[in-house]
Amino acid sequence: MYSEHESTIRDNLDLATIKQGHQQLGESMLKLFLKRYPEAQTIFNSTPVSGFSVTKFRIISDHILDSITRPEYAAHNIFSEIYRHRYFDVYDAEYYYGLIDACRDTVEEALADEWTPEINQHWNEVVQAAKATIQQAVRESLAADK
Numbered sequence: 001m002y003s004e005h006e007s008t009i010r011d012n013l014d015l016a017t018i019k020q021g022h023q024q025l026g027e028s029m030l031k032l033f034l035k036r037y038p039e040a041q042t043i044f045n046s047t048p049v050s051g052f053s054v055t056k057f058r059i060i061s062d063h064i065l066d067s068i069t070r071p072e073y074a075a076h077n078i079f080s081e082i083y084r085h086r087y088f089d090v091y092d093a094e095y096y097y098g099l100i101d102a103c104r105d106t107v108e109e110a111l112a113d114e115w116t117p118e119i120n121q122h123w124n125e126v127v128q129a130a131k132a133t134i135q136q137a138v139r140e141s142l143a144a145d146k
Contacts, residue, residue, distance in 0.1 A: 002068035002129070008122040009068075013061055016110035025106055026053030029060070033102035040095060060103040067130040074130070079137040096134045100127055 016025055030049045034041055059081070066074035078096070104123050108115050 002126065005122045005126050006065065006069055008119055009065055009126055012107050012111060012119060012123070015114070016107045020110045022054045022057065023050070025110065026055075026057035028109065029053070029057050029099070029102045029106040032105055033098050036102065037095070037098045040098070056099070057103065057106075060099050063133075064100060064103065064126055064130045067133045068126055071129075071133060074133045075137055075140075078134055079140060082137055082141045096138075097131055100130050100134070 020028070027049055030044075030053050034044070034049075063074055063078060063081075066077065081096075104127050108120075108123070111119070
């Protein structure tokens, strides 16, 4: 069902990387995320954004793709991420949704005029799948705590 979407997302990520590079994409994504969710800044206070932005971008973009190519793996992986982030007192699905949205918007900005209505539709549908996986993992993590 999502084979065309997968191709679109992979091609877009590759093109965005060619245009801006991993470091710029990662930093842009995190800056956009923190602009929208300034309360999350405390999570990142001890580490400069440039130090982990590439890794964070890769984790988020991988999750987006895994949500449509390997949904069981994506659910398990995000469940692990949710538990890992509890160290930083992150319990809200909105944190993860914000990163997903920031990743998508960063790629859109990188592609600029090459972003089409079809690309937009594919990304929006895949982002919804990624968010559904996150919501499922958040529910499971809360249930496991009880």
